[in-house]
Structure formats: C-alpha cells, structure tokens
Amino acid sequence: MKFGVVVFPGSNCDRDLIHVLEKVLQQEVVVLWHKEKKLPDFNRHDCIMLPGGFSYGDYLRSGAIARFSPIMNAVVEFANSGGYVWGICNGFQILCEAGLLPGALLRNINQQFICKNIYITPADVASPLSHSLNPGSAYKIPIAHAEGRYYADQKTLSRLQQNKQIIFQYCDEYGQVNETGNPNGSQLNIAGICNETRNVFGMMPHPERASEEMLGNTDGKLLFDSFISYADALEVDVIDDLLR
Amino acid sequence: MSIVANEPEVSLDIARDLGLLKEEYELIKTIMGRNPNFTEISIYAVMWSEHCSYKNSIKWLKTLPREGSGLLAKAGEENAGLIDIGNGWACAFKIESHNHPSAIEPYQGAATGVGGIHRDIFTMGARPIAALNSLRFGDITQEKTKHLLRGVVKGIGDYGNAFGVATVGGEVFFDACYNTNPLVNAMSVGIVRIGETVSAIALGAGNPVIIVGSATGKDGIHGASFASQDITEDSHEDLPSVQVGDPFQEKLLLEATLEAIKTGAIVGMQDMGAAGIICSTSEMSAKGKHGMDVWLDKVPTRQQNMKPFEILLSESQERMLLIVEKGREQEVYDIYEKWDLHCVQIGEVTKGDHLTYFMNQEIVASVNADSLVLGGGAPVYEREYHAPAYLSRISEFSIASIPEPDNLKDAALKLVQLPNIASKKWIFEQYDSMVGIGNTSSNAASDAAIIRISGTRKALALKVDCNSRYLFADPKKGAAIAVSESARNIICSGGRPVAITNCLNFGNPYNPEVYWQFVNAIQGMGEACRMFDTPVTGGNVSFYNQSTDDGPVFPTPTIGMVGILEDFDERMTLYFKNPGDLIYLIGESSNDLGSSEYLSNICGITYSPAPHFDLQEEYNVQQAVRSLIEMKLIQSAHDCSDGGLFVTLLESAMVDNCGFDISSDESLRKDAFLFGERQSRIVVSVSKDKQDDFIEQLLSGDVEFSMLGEVTDSEIIIDQENWGEISTWKKYFDEAIGIEMKQ
Numbered sequence: 001m002k003f004g005v006v007v008f009p010g011s012n013c014d015r016d017l018i019h020v021l022e023k024v025l026q027q028e029v030v031v032l033w034h035k036e037k038k039l040p041d042f043n044r045h046d047c048i049m050l051p052g053g054f055s056y057g058d059y060l061r062s063g064a065i066a067r068f069s070p071i072m073n074a075v076v077e078f079a080n081s082g083g084y085v086w087g088i089c090n091g092f093q094i095l096c097e098a099g100l101l102p103g104a105l106l107r108n109i110n111q112q113f114i115c116k117n118i119y120i121t122p123a124d125v126a127s128p129l130s131h132s133l134n135p136g137s138a139y140k141i142p143i144a145h146a147e148g149r150y151y152a153d154q155k156t157l158s159r160l161q162q163n164k165q166i167i168f169q170y171c172d173e174y175g176q177v178n179e180t181g182n183p184n185g186s187q188l189n190i191a192g193i194c195n196e197t198r199n200v201f202g203m204m205p206h207p208e209r210a211s212e213e214m215l216g217n218t219d220g221k222l223l224f225d226s227f228i229s230y231a232d233a234l235e236v237d238v239i240d241d242l243l244r
Numbered sequence: 245m246s247i248v249a250n251e252p253e254v255s256l257d258i259a260r261d262l263g264l265l266k267e268e269y270e271l272i273k274t275i276m277g278r279n280p281n282f283t284e285i286s287i288y289a290v291m292w293s294e295h296c297s298y299k300n301s302i303k304w305l306k307t308l309p310r311e312g313s314g315l316l317a318k319a320g321e322e323n324a325g326l327i328d329i330g331n332g333w334a335c336a337f338k339i340e341s342h343n344h345p346s347a348i349e350p351y352q353g354a355a356t357g358v359g360g361i362h363r364d365i366f367t368m369g370a371r372p373i374a375a376l377n378s379l380r381f382g383d384i385t386q387e388k389t390k391h392l393l394r395g396v397v398k399g400i401g402d403y404g405n406a407f408g409v410a411t412v413g414g415e416v417f418f419d420a421c422y423n424t425n426p427l428v429n430a431m432s433v434g435i436v437r438i439g440e441t442v443s444a445i446a447l448g449a450g451n452p453v454i455i456v457g458s459a460t461g462k463d464g465i466h467g468a469s470f471a472s473q474d475i476t477e478d479s480h481e482d483l484p485s486v487q488v489g490d491p492f493q494e495k496l497l498l499e500a501t502l503e504a505i506k507t508g509a510i511v512g513m514q515d516m517g518a519a520g521i522i523c524s525t526s527e528m529s530a531k532g533k534h535g536m537d538v539w540l541d542k543v544p545t546r547q548q549n550m551k552p553f554e555i556l557l558s559e560s561q562e563r564m565l566l567i568v569e570k571g572r573e574q575e576v577y578d579i580y581e582k583w584d585l586h587c588v589q590i591g592e593v594t595k596g597d598h599l600t601y602f603m604n605q606e607i608v609a610s611v612n613a614d615s616l617v618l619g620g621g622a623p624v625y626e627r628e629y630h631a632p633a634y635l636s637r638i639s640e641f642s643i644a645s646i647p648e649p650d651n652l653k654d655a656a657l658k659l660v661q662l663p664n665i666a667s668k669k670w671i672f673e674q675y676d677s678m679v680g681i682g683n684t685s686s687n688a689a690s691d692a693a694i695i696r697i698s699g700t701r702k703a704l705a706l707k708v709d710c711n712s713r714y715l716f717a718d719p720k721k722g723a724a725i726a727v728s729e730s731a732r733n734i735i736c737s738g739g740r741p742v743a744i745t746n747c748l749n750f751g752n753p754y755n756p757e758v759y760w761q762f763v764n765a766i767q768g769m770g771e772a773c774r775m776f777d778t779p780v781t782g783g784n785v786s787f788y789n790q791s792t793d794d795g796p797v798f799p800t801p802t803i804g805m806v807g808i809l810e811d812f813d814e815r816m817t818l819y820f821k822n823p824g825d826l827i828y829l830i831g832e833s834s835n836d837l838g839s840s841e842y843l844s845n846i847c848g849i850t851y852s853p854a855p856h857f858d859l860q861e862e863y864n865v866q867q868a869v870r871s872l873i874e875m876k877l878i879q880s881a882h883d884c885s886d887g888g889l890f891v892t893l894l895e896s897a898m899v900d901n902c903g904f905d906i907s908s909d910e911s912l913r914k915d916a917f918l919f920g921e922r923q924s925r926i927v928v929s930v931s932k933d934k935q936d937d938f939i940e941q942l943l944s945g946d947v948e949f950s951m952l953g954e955v956t957d958s959e960i961i962i963d964q965e966n967w968g969e970i971s972t973w974k975k976y977f978d979e980a981i982g983i984e985m986k987q
Contacts, residue, residue: 113405
C-alpha cells in the first residue's frame with residue numbers, strides 16, 4: 001500500500017506526517033497538492049491522509065474552505081469507492097465539513113486553544129486504526145486545537161454507537177472514560193470516529209507527534225502500526241484471491 | 245524637487261511633529277542640499293527614529309563581544325544571527341520586542357511581533373523550527389493586566405499555532421512597574437544548510453526589485469516612530485500605528501519563499517518590518533552600495549489613492565522585498581503564483597547610491613541610501629548618565645530587619661502560588677509546543693528546551709532569561725546573571741552555550757538614570773558573554789518603555805541563548821527519577837534574601853540588593869556540572885533560580901510525582917536557605933551506586949557541594965517535618981494562575 005498526503009494552503013502538520021510515514025514507518029508516500037483534480041494511481045488499498053494545520057487560515061470555520069479545494073472531489077470519490085481516507089485534527093474537521101464523516105467540531109469548551117498530552121482509549125477494536133490496540137488501555141497522544149469539541153445530534157450519536165463507529169474516546173491516565181479525561185467537552189468523550197463502512201477515519205489527537213523514542217512517546221506509532229498491519233493483511237488476502 | 249499635491253511644505257514644526265530634533269532637521273537639509281518635501285522628511289523621520297537607527301544605543305552596543313569562531317554573520321550584518329552548528333547546518337536566530345503595539349492592542353501587537361521575528365529568520369533562507377517568548381506584565385490582580393495577558397497570549401498562540409512553528413519555551417514575570425508598559429519579546433530559531441542562505445543586499449544594476457506577499461495598506465504607518473516615544477494617555481489615538489497580522493499569508497509566504505530560494509535566481513531579500521518599503525529598499529541598497537528606482541504606483545495596495553509616504557512607510561505585514569537576477573523573473577513569479585501570492589516588480593537596481601521613488605512617472609522622493617541607515621548617515625548620540633537616586637535605599641537594606649517566618653510551610657505555600665513562581669501552564673497550553681516534531685522536551689523536561697535537528701544526532705538547547713528585579717537593584721550584576729542563568733540552563737540540559745541574541749528593554753534614554761541602567765547592563769552583559777564565550781549575534785533595543793504614571797520599567801535586557809548538544813545522548817533532564825536517589829546541591833548557600841521573590845512579594849520589600857553573584861564561581865559550578873553530565877554520574881540537574889532552593893526541589897519532584905526529604909544547613913536562616921536566590925547553585929540527583937564516583941569527581945574540582953537528602957516516593961519532608969504529599973503541592977502550583985484569571 002501507499003500513502004498520499006494532501007497539502008492544503010495552511011497545512012502545517014504535513015511535513016511531520018510525511019516524516020513519520022517515510023522515515024519511521026518505512027512507507028511509500030506521495031505528496032498531493034490541493035489544486036490537483038485527480039489522485040494519481042491510487043487503489044483502494046492505499047490511504048489518503050489529510051494532515052493537521054490551518055487550511056486557508058481556518059478563517060471562516062475550520063475545514064469549511066478546504067472542502068472546496070479541487071482535490072477534495074477526488075478524495076470523496078476515492079472514499080466512496082472504498083479507499084482509505086484518514087484525517088488528523090484539521091483533516092478531521094475537513095472530513096466532517098465534506099460530509100464524509102458525521103457531526104462537527106466546535107470550539108473547545110474553555111474557548112481556548114489547547115496543546116497538551118491527553119489519553120485516549122479504543123472504544124472499539126473493529127476499526128483498522130484500533131484493531132491491534134488493547135480495549136481499556138490508555139494511550140498518551142497529544143492534542144493541539146481550538147476547535148475539537150465533537151458534536152452531533154442524538155440520532156447521529158446513537159447511530160455511531162450502534163454501528164461501532166466511535167474509534168477513540170478521551171479518558172484519564174487509567175483508561176477510564178470520564179469528565180476528567182475529556183479535554184475539550186466532546187460529546188461521549190469522542191476523540192475519533194469512522195464512517196459506516198470503516199474506510200474513512202477522523203481523529204483530533206496527533207499520533208504523528210508520538211511515534212519516536214527521541215520524542216519520549218511512541219503510543220501514536222501503535223495506531224499507525226495497527227492500521228498498516230490491517231490494511232496490508234487485507235491487501236495480501238485480495239492478492240491471494242486473485243492468484244487462486 | 246516638486247511638492248506632491250496636498251502635502252504640506254516642510255518646516256521645523258512638521259519635522260518635530262514627526263519626532264525629529266531641530267539639529268536632525270538641519271542635518272537633513274545639509275545632506276540634501278535643499279529643504280526636503282513631506283515624503284522625504286517622513287522617510288528621514290522614520291529611518292532616524294530610535295527604533296530603526298539605534299542612535300542612542302549603538303555606541304554601547306559596539307562594546308559587546310560580537311565575534312567568535314562559530315559565527316557565520318557578524319552582529320547587525322544580516323537580519324538575524326547565524327551560527328555554524330556542524331554537519332553542514334547553520335542556525336539563524338533572533339529576539340525582538342513588540343512592546344508598544346502590545347500595550348495598546350495586545351492581541352495584534354503580540355501576533356505581529358511573532359510574525360515579524362519569524363520573517364527575519366526565513367528571509368535568510370532558514371526554516372523556523374522553534375519560537376520562544378519573554379513576557380512582562382503588571383500586577384496580575386488588576387483587570388487591565390488580565391486583559392493584556394489574555395490578549396498577548398492569544399495573539400502569540402493564534403499566530404504561532406497557525407504559522408506552524410512550535411513555541412518551545414519562555415518566561416513570564418509580573419511586577420507593578422509593567423502596569424502600563426507590558427513587554428512582549430519574541431524569539432525565532434531556524435535552520436538552513438550552510439551556503440544556501442540569502443543576504444539582505446541589492447546588487448546588479450538592472451536587476452528587478454520585486455515585492456511579494458500581502459498588499460500594502462495604511463496599517464502601521466509611523467509605527468517605528470510610535471515605538472520611539474513614551475506611552476501617554478493619548479497613545480490609544482495612535483491605534484493605526486499598530487499592524488494587523490495574518491498568519492495564513494505568512495505560512496504561504498514562508499513556503500513560497502523557501503521554494504523560490506531553491507531556484508538560485510534570488511540575489512537578495514529582506515522582509516518588511518518596521519518602516520516597510522523605505523527600510524528594506526534603503527538598507528538593501530546601502531549594504532550593496534547600489535541605488536534603486538522604485539515605482540510606488542506598481543505596489544499592490546489595499547486601499548485606493550494611498551499617498552506616496554503612506555506606501556513607503558506602511559508596516560503592513562507578511563511582505564518581502566526581493567532582488568532577482570534579471571531574466572529569471574518568471575521562475576520566481578511562477579512559484580508565488582502557485583502559492584496564490586502577489587509577486588510584482590516595483591523597480592530596479594541602479595548604479596550609484598541613490599534611491600529615487602516614482603509615482604506615475606513623477607519623482608516623489610529622492611534620497612541617498614547611505615544617509616538613512618545605521619552605520620551610514622543616521623545620527624549617533626552619546627547620552628549623559630548618572631547613578632539613580634534610589635540606589636541609596638537599596639544599600640540601606642539589612643537582612644536583620646526581616647524577621648524569620650513563624651511558619652515556613654505556610655510561607656512556602658504562598659510562595660509557590662505567586663504568579664512569578666506558579667506554573668505557567670494556563671499560558672503555555674495555549675501555544676502549540678509540539679508541531680514540527682522537533683521539541684524533545686514535551687515528554688522530558690529540561691532547564692532549556694531541547695530541539696532535535698532532523699536527520700542528525702545533534703540538538704539545539706534554547707533558553708530566554710532575564711530577572712529584571714536583579715537589574716533594578718544592580719544592572720551590571722543583573723545583566724551578568726541573565727547571561728549566566730541562560731548558560732546555566734543550557735549546561736544543565738547537557739548543552740554547550742554558543743551565542744546569544746538580546747532584546748534590550750529600557751525606559752527613556754534621555755533620562756540620565758535610565759541611561760545609567762542601560763550602560764551598566766551592557767557592561768555586565770559583555771563581561772558574562774566573554775566569560776562563557778557566547779558572542780552577541782544581534783537583537784534589538786526598545787527604549788521608551790515608561791509612562792507618566794508608572795515611570796520606567798525595570799531594566800530588562802532579555803537574553804536569548806542558543807546552545808548545542810553534539811549528540812542527543814548528552815541530554816540531561818531536570819526531574820527526579822527514582823525514590824532513594826541522593827539529592828546534592830552544587831554551589832554555595834549563604835544568608836542571602838536579596839531581591840528574591842520571597843523578600844519582594846511575601847515580605848513586601850521593594851528595595852534590596854541583587855543576590856550574591858561571582859562570575860568565576862558561576863563558571864566553575866557550570867563546568868563541574870558539565871563534567872558530571874559527560875561522565876553520566878547524575879540523574880537530573882536543575883538550576884536554583886526564582887523562588888530559591890525549595891522551588892527548585894519542588895519543580896524537580898513534581899514531574900514524576902516524587903517527593904524529597906532534606907535537612908537544612910544549621911548555620912543559615914531557614915528562610916534564606918529555602919527561599920534565598922544566591923546565584924550559581926544547581927540541584928542534582930545521584931543514584932546511590934554512583935555516589936562514590938560523584939563525590940570523587942567533585943573533590944577533584946574547586947566548587948562547594950553539599951548533600952541535601954534524598955528523593956522519596958511522594959512526601960515532602962524538611963528537617964524531619966512532614967510538609968505533605970507532592971500531589972497537593974502540585975495542585976496549588978499548577979492551578980494558581982488559572983484561578984487568578986477567572987477572578
């Protein structure tokens with residue numbers, strides 16, 4: 001598989017993500033400029049990543065302008081055909097604005113930008129991002145956002161729960177999902193979700209900032225490892241089927 | 245020279261209104277051989293303002309050590325300092341003030357301060373990788389201070405977070421002397437391959453002069469002149485002098501500019517900061533010993549019908565001036581077009597040394613480039629100075645007049661909740677401290693921020709420091725302490741101090757007492773920089789930080805120091821690791837409460853001497869700790885500074901929720917032992933199996949050291965008295981500022 005990292009004007013975690021994918025995880029990466037209208041040579045075992053940052057300055061509402069970037073039509077099409085799309089922070093906000101994920105990300109409950117280490121726990125291990133993580137364990141991953149309070153109406157929340165679309169919930173350092181562990185006032189402590197078909201993921205915490213020994217935290221790398229092993233295994237299955 | 249329509253004929257009154265002295269106006273007429281028109285006098289007024297010309301400081305700045313083996317650019321030669329950090333990399337860094345704008349409009353003032361300093365770094369071709377800041381505010385209980393603090397912190401955060409450079413360190417200090425005049429000093433640190441830097445120079449007659457980035461508006465006109473005056477009750481009327489920041493444009497400008505440099509078509513480049521187009525065109529021309537023809541009607545503007553002097557002096561943000569090799573313009577246009585930025589030719593480089601500005605083919609100003617700039621024709625003054633009257637009150641202080649507290653624990657509890665001591669997390673959590681994945685200190689705290697250089701084993705150690713209360717008591721000693729403490733922090737983090745940048749914040753230089761503070765601070769700084777072999781690479785001077793109500797601020801020469809770790813494995817952290825480890829104090833204690841936080845804000849004493857400090861002793865202590873780190877004999881190192889020994893121990897203990905059990909020195913007052921701020925002391929922890937080697941190594945040198953006690957599971961015990969759980973202390977320490985800000 002390979003990764004495509006989209007660079008919007010104002011993206012600022014693109015270089016970090018590319019570094020981790022290439023240098024730490026030894027993955028093939030294609031950098032995609034927002035003005036491109038097509039994704040070059042991507043198949044549904046590949047993954048398009050929307051990085052964090054302040055696309056278009058986030059001046060209107062986070063992600064609200066980026067969704068109109070020329071490349072987003074191709075990204076939506078790719079997602080609808082079953083390809084993996086993964087948004088982190090501003091990328092999550094863009095996916096919600098683009099309608100690929102339900103709900104919205106509102107201003108943090110304290111009305112301030114928050115950058116710090118927080119803990120998340122997998123709400124479910126059915127998703128590629130969490131399938132090799134331990135339910136109940138707390139993973140330390142930093143957040144850095146002003147608009148990260150997940151909000152959706154009750155119907156949507158129930159549907160997310162029924163379909164096991166909540167991937168990560170904020171928790172305390174012991175893995176308990178409670179108010180103490182919720183940094184921004186998100187409903188149901190939601191830190192990350194996926195779509196019904198589990199190929200589009202969005203999360204506010206930054207796993208790419210917690211993927212190297214030198215930075216003193218490698219919990220984020222566990223998420224990438226989980227995803228890559230899941231996707232690689234599927235790809236091998238498909239190739240085996242074809243060969244048979 | 246024709247007079248531009250609707251502009252007044254220039255007289256002494258007009259020159260004075262623009263901030264020029266009578267003798268300066270006469271000098272301008274002599275230089276020009278005629279009376280300047282309004283545009284021209286505006287040009288001189290802004291270029292000869294204190295902010296641009298350093299006319300009242302340059303004489304003394306030149307006494308600072310400004311050369312060293314690792315320097316790739318001398319102080320003042322480029323937009324920022326440039327040092328060789330090995331492996332083919334250089335580090336560009338600089339600190340700058342944005343005090344006056346922040347006093348009036350804290351959000352935009354601070355935001356554009358951050359934007360401006362990052363531009364200084366990337367205009368040299370370096371990618372900024374870290375930001376630091378040094379902030380001073382008045383009494384935190386005042387609503388006005390809270391308003392300024394909220395605005396400044398949000399301004400720094402909103403700009404830096406969106407621009408995408410981690411804020412990795414800083415300091416915040418509160419004192420009533422800053423009630424009217426807060427200080428906002430921002431530092432940027434970038435890296436660049438040696439040989440790929442760009443110079444702020446205009447060369448090659450016929451080469452096009454190109455403006456890139458934002459359109460030019462009416463914001464910030466006369467901003468540099470505004471920053472060269474005292475703040476008065478009418479200062480809010482100068483609001484148009486404050487610029488407005490757009491971090492999104494700056495991010496685009498950064499990426500486009502670094503991409504454009506790669507073409508090799510760029511001859512010279514300078515960002516537009518104070519005094520806008522006039523400053524960039526004149527400084528680049530003077531440096532390159534060339535002239536320029538500039539067509540002001542070609543400059544993209546936000547408003548219609550902007551006057552020539554407005555276009556020239558506008559301090560609109562996120563703009564750069566480029567000199568491009570003739571014939572290769574298109575390569576550069578294409579890159580800025582890709583990033584959706586303006587990129588327009590507005591003139592060309594000429595032979596000679598003359599700047600000619602046109603508006604619709606008509607000459608609107610004609611001036612000699614060299615006559616405008618620092619080191620050229622800008623005036624240089626020697627100001628008179630004498631020792632301030634208040635010093636006699638300082639020398640009257642005697643520690644015997646201060647009774648020892650009845651309850652030390654209560655005093656300590658108050659101390660850790662004072663805004664100068666308590667955790668600044670309410671502030672720094674609003675800054676993105678991790679973007680760029682270079683900051684290794686997020687999960688392993690050190691006295692200085694440790695930033696890795698991707699692709700190498702090297703790291704930078706960064707620190708800003710200045711205890712201005714010490715400078716108020718003794719500016720020479722206080723400035724030497726500011727340099728020493730920066731170096732101490734870098735040593736405690738495993739680094740080697742290399743160079744400094746400085747931001748010199750003082751009151752009105754025409755006040756002889758203020759100028760005495762300035763001169764003495766420079767002398768103390770110079771002595772310490774020579775001792776640590778850390779030359780000054782540049783920075784800025786901000787005078788006129790005073791008001792009619794509050795007088796001058798404490799002398800505040802902020803030091804921004806850069807150190808190097810040759811190998812990341814040399815990194816040392818500040819926190820206790822294991823219960824049972826031994827705690828030692830390296831350096832000497834004494835009955836000294838001078839200018840301490842305890843004496844000032846618990847005992848309420850305004851006038852007391854600076855704490856004991858000896859430069860040679862400081863150097864020896866630092867070298868001793870450096871050896872201990874190199875020999876891997878210690879588990880942690882944390883310097884003793886504001887709040888004294890108790891606060892140092894608490895900070896080392898809180899990170900991993902350890903406690904400590906120590907005994908005080910019976911020969912000393914307990915308040916002085918726990919809360920005194922005698923300099924040149926470092927607390928280290930040592931595992932028991934290394935104790936013998938540790939002692940042997942220290943005995944081979946000539947520094948004092950003493951055992952304090954040992955690390956515990958979680959309890960704080962002082963002289964066998966239990967002071968409670970670390971978690972309780974941590975809660976008070978962490979939450980004090982947040983609670984105050986809600987009131």
